[in-house]
Amino acid sequence: MLKIYGSVMSRASRNIWAAEECAAPYELVSLDFRKGEHKQPAYLAINPAGKMPSIVDGDVVMAESLAINAFIAQKYGKGKLWPADEKGQAKCLQWTLWAAAELEPVAYGRLREVLFKKEDERDHKLLAELAERGKPIVGVLDAVLQDTPFICGSQFTLADLNVACVMEYMVRSNFDISPWPKTAAWYKACAGRLGNMKVQEMRAQAMKVAA
Ligand SMILES: N[C@@H](CCC(=O)N[C@@H](CS)C(=O)NCC(=O)O)C(=O)O
Secondary structure, eight states, X not given: OEEEESOTTTTHHHHHHHHHHHTOOEEEEXXXXXXXXGGSHHHHTTOTTOOSOEEEETTEEEEOXXXXXXXXXXXXXXXXXXXXXXXXXXXXHHHHHHIIIIIHHHHHHHHHHHHHSOGGGSOHHHHHHHHHHHHHHHHHHHHHTTSXXXXXXXXXXXXXXXXXXXXXXXXXXXXXXXXXXXXXXHHHHHHTSHHHHHHHHHHHHHHHHHO
16 A cells, blocks of 8 residues: 655645545555654654655655656556556656756745745745746746647646646746746646645645644
């Protein structure tokens, strides 16, 4: 059975979304940031870096949220989240690394400013610089979405899920994606999927408990 370690407020949410998409049986082993549970020996034995998320599935122990999603898609989502054809699979890997290497540095840089700081403490110069850096990056995705609703064509795949997880940071940090209408429509379609709605419900519940 797939065990996902992490808080639903963390990047573990990406893996919950993937597991939900694949209808994979999974257990969420919640780790509390505030209690530092991700730095305790029990968790460090799974991920010595002390970062969330990690998974354990049989003999497989792994970290890195977007790579975990590739594993989940391949094991539980063949022909759906993980396309049946080689071309689609190649695109899924390409866009997974694109999300991590190109989009996430900008997106997380912005989210960190907005999420962890009050309005008057934010580095607005940095936010503006990151917004400028983000524009051509979003443009790369938008070019692909001109002719198809999803990255690999008509079907929602791992490529969309992994890019949308990171695009969420752009949206949550108030980066306006409306100048790219195809990307905005794509993001709306991804965010509205049942798997992501489930994640949002779980987050809302966790916030209620924490309040
Ligand atoms: N690239 C990693 C990033 C993991 C990461 O930084 N996770 C955050 C939570 S979203 C974390 O565990 N932060 C606590 C820390 O770094 O001590 C991934 O995608 O899984």
